[in-house]
Amino acid sequence: MKYEKLAKDIIANVGGKENVNSLTHCITRLRFKLKDESKANTEVLKNMDGVVTVVKSGGQYQVVIGNHVPDVYADVVSIGGFSTASENAEKEKLSPLNAFIDIVSGVFQPVLGVLCATGMIKGLNAVLVATKLLEDTSSTYMVLNAIGDCLFYFFPIFLGFTAAKKFKLNQFTGMAIGASLVYPTITGIAGQTLDFIGIPMVMPASGYSSTVIPIILAIYIASKAEKIFKKIIPDVVKAFLVPFFTLLIVVPLTFMAIGPVATWASNLLGDVTMSIYNFSPLVAGIFLGGFWQVFVMFGLHWGLVPIAMNNLAILGGDPVLAPTVAVCFAQTGVVMGIMMKTKNKKLRSLCIPSVISGFFGVTEPAIYGITLPKKKPFILSCIVGAVTGGIIGFFRTTGYMVGGLGIFALPSYISPSGIDKGFYGMLIAMVVGLVLGCITMFVIYKDDEKEYGLKNENKDSIKSTELISKEVLVSPVKGEVLPLEMVKDEVFSKGLLGKGIAIEPSEGKVVSPVDGVITTLFPTYHAIGITSDNGAEILIHIGMDTVQLNGKGFTPKIAQGDKVKAGQLLLEFNINAIKEAGFSVTTPVIITNSDNYLDVIETDKKEIECKEELIKVMI
Structure with missing residues (x-):
C-alpha cells in the first residue's frame, strides 16, 4: 500500500476505527463521521505529513489530503475495515421501491x-x-448471434458476480450459483416438475436464461447463509467448507422456491391477462x-x-x-x-x-x-x-x-x-x-x-446571464500578482488544493479577504483557513515551507474560531526575517472548495493593494 503509514496514522488520530461511524471522500478530503470528535487529535492531524488541514463542518470531520485522496481513502478503508461510500449508502433507510x-x-x-x-x-x-x-x-450469422446473445443467455452468471459484490458474498460463489441456473441439463428440463431428495422442484417453462430477479434473490439469500457459515466453521477449513455449504443449500433452495413461485405467478398473470382481454x-x-x-x-x-x-x-x-x-x-x-x-x-x-x-x-x-x-x-x-x-x-x-x-x-x-x-x-x-x-x-x-x-x-x-450570484474576495496581501503555476510547490502550482492565485508580498500584513470565520490557524501561523459567510473555503499560505520556522517571524492578530470582517488585519509577518532564513514569501490564496462553484475568476492585475478585488467566485 502506497499510503499505508499515513492511513494508519490518520485512523489512530481520529480516535481509532472504533470511533468511526462512516467514511467517504470528495475531491480533496476524507470525510469522517465520528462517534466522538473530542477523541480525535486534531492538532496532530493538522501537522501530519500528508495532511493539509482538518475541517469540522456539517457534522463531518474532514481531513484534507489533496488530489491523491482516492488512493489514501482506499488504504484507510482497507486498513480500518471500513465500509465504502456505496456500502454506507446501502445502510441508509430506503423505501422498499x-x-x-x-x-x-x-x-x-x-x-x-x-x-x-x-x-x-x-x-x-x-x-x-x-x-x-x-x-x-450462415456461420457468420451464428458467430454474430453468439456474441450478441452470450450475455443475455448467461445473464445469471454475470449478475451472480455483480450481485455478490453488492451483497458482499464471495464473487466466485455468486458465479457458481448463476452457472447452476443455466447449466445445460437444467435448461433442458425447463417446464418440468422434478424433485430433490423428495422435495418437488418446478422449473419455469423458459428456464432461467436472461432472467434477473431469481439470481438476485438467490445471491441475497446466499450472502446471509455465507455470513452464518463463516461464524460457525473453523478458520482452518473455511476456504472450502463455507462455499460448500452455501452452494449446497442455496442452489436447491433456489430451484425449489423461486421456480414454483415464478411459475405460479406467470400462470396467474396469463389467466388475468386473458380475462382482461376477453372483457x-x-x-x-x-x-x-x-x-x-x-x-x-x-x-x-x-x-x-x-x-x-x-x-x-x-x-x-x-x-x-x-x-x-x-x-x-x-x-x-x-x-x-x-x-x-x-x-x-x-x-x-x-x-x-x-x-x-x-x-x-x-x-x-x-x-x-x-x-x-x-x-x-x-x-x-x-x-x-x-x-x-x-x-x-x-x-x-x-x-x-x-x-x-x-x-x-x-x-x-x-x-x-x-x-x-x-x-x-x-x-x-x-x-x-x-x-x-x-x-x-x-x-x-x-x-x-x-x-x-x-x-x-x-x-x-452556462451563459453569464444565468449565473446566480458571485462572491468577491479582496486581496489579503499587497504585492505582485502571480499565477499559481509560478509557485515553487507542485501542491499549489498544479492546483491540487483548488483554484486561486499567488502574491509576492511587498508588505508584511495579511487581512481577511471576506466576511467569515477563521476555521484554521496553524500553530506555526504560516497558514490561515477562512470560511466565508457564503461558504467559500479559503486558504492563505504565507511562504513556502515556512512551517519549519515554527512561528518565528509571524505575529497573529486573531485566533481560530474568530469571526472576521473583510479587510480586518489577521496577521503580520517579517518579510526580511523569513527570506534571511532561506524561505520564499510567495503567498498562494486558494479556494479549497472551488469544485463546488461554477467558476473561480482571478484578477488580471499585475500589482495589487490590500482590500482590492482579487478573486470572483461564481456561485
Whole structure:
C-alpha cells in the first residue's frame, strides 16, 4: 500500500476505527463521521505529513489530503475495515421501491458497457438478415448471434458476480450459483416438475436464461447463509467448507422456491391477462403496455408465452402479446429525450448505444443503466407504454408469426390476407411511443447536479446571464500578482488544493479577504483557513515551507474560531526575517472548495493593494 503509514496514522488520530461511524471522500478530503470528535487529535492531524488541514463542518470531520485522496481513502478503508461510500449508502433507510431500484441498478452498473455492446451486435445481426446481406443459416450469422446473445443467455452468471459484490458474498460463489441456473441439463428440463431428495422442484417453462430477479434473490439469500457459515466453521477449513455449504443449500433452495413461485405467478398473470382481454382489448392493451417492463424484470412475462403459442397454433394468430411490442419504442423515446436534453457527457454516452439497441427491441441497457436508476424516466416509459398498448388493443392488432423485436417485429403483424388496420395500429403505436416518450421526457427532464460532477462539467456552457450570484474576495496581501503555476510547490502550482492565485508580498500584513470565520490557524501561523459567510473555503499560505520556522517571524492578530470582517488585519509577518532564513514569501490564496462553484475568476492585475478585488467566485 502506497499510503499505508499515513492511513494508519490518520485512523489512530481520529480516535481509532472504533470511533468511526462512516467514511467517504470528495475531491480533496476524507470525510469522517465520528462517534466522538473530542477523541480525535486534531492538532496532530493538522501537522501530519500528508495532511493539509482538518475541517469540522456539517457534522463531518474532514481531513484534507489533496488530489491523491482516492488512493489514501482506499488504504484507510482497507486498513480500518471500513465500509465504502456505496456500502454506507446501502445502510441508509430506503423505501422498499427505492431499495429495490438501488439493488437492481447497482447490480447492473458494472455490466452496462457490455450490455450495450451485445445489444447493438444483436441489432446489427438483425439488420443484416433483414436486408438480405446475411442468411440466418450462415456461420457468420451464428458467430454474430453468439456474441450478441452470450450475455443475455448467461445473464445469471454475470449478475451472480455483480450481485455478490453488492451483497458482499464471495464473487466466485455468486458465479457458481448463476452457472447452476443455466447449466445445460437444467435448461433442458425447463417446464418440468422434478424433485430433490423428495422435495418437488418446478422449473419455469423458459428456464432461467436472461432472467434477473431469481439470481438476485438467490445471491441475497446466499450472502446471509455465507455470513452464518463463516461464524460457525473453523478458520482452518473455511476456504472450502463455507462455499460448500452455501452452494449446497442455496442452489436447491433456489430451484425449489423461486421456480414454483415464478411459475405460479406467470400462470396467474396469463389467466388475468386473458380475462382482461376477453372483457376489453383496449383495457388489456393498456394493462400489458403499462406493466410489461415490470413483468419482464420479474420474469412473469413467460406466463403469456404459452397462451400466445396456443393462439398461433389453434387460431392462426395471437392478439395477447401484440400490446407489448411497441413498449420498447416508449422506452427508447424516453432515453432519446434524455440524450437530447442532458448536458452531461457521461450520461449522453450511455444514451446513444441504448437508443440504438432499443430500436431493435433490446431495452435492458436503457432500463437498467438509465431510466430505472432515475425512477421518473422509467415511470414515464411505463405510462407511454400503456398508451402504445392501448392503441394496439384498440386496433385489435394480431401477430401471425414468431418474428423479430423492435422494428423487425412489424412483418409479424401483416395478415395473411394483406396489410390491415391491425398492422397500421402497430405502426402508429411504435411512432407514438417514440415521439411521445421523447417529447415528454425532453420537456420534464432536468439534470441532477449531484451526479457526475455536473456543475464543473457544464460551467462552460452556462451563459453569464444565468449565473446566480458571485462572491468577491479582496486581496489579503499587497504585492505582485502571480499565477499559481509560478509557485515553487507542485501542491499549489498544479492546483491540487483548488483554484486561486499567488502574491509576492511587498508588505508584511495579511487581512481577511471576506466576511467569515477563521476555521484554521496553524500553530506555526504560516497558514490561515477562512470560511466565508457564503461558504467559500479559503486558504492563505504565507511562504513556502515556512512551517519549519515554527512561528518565528509571524505575529497573529486573531485566533481560530474568530469571526472576521473583510479587510480586518489577521496577521503580520517579517518579510526580511523569513527570506534571511532561506524561505520564499510567495503567498498562494486558494479556494479549497472551488469544485463546488461554477467558476473561480482571478484578477488580471499585475500589482495589487490590500482590500482590492482579487478573486470572483461564481456561485
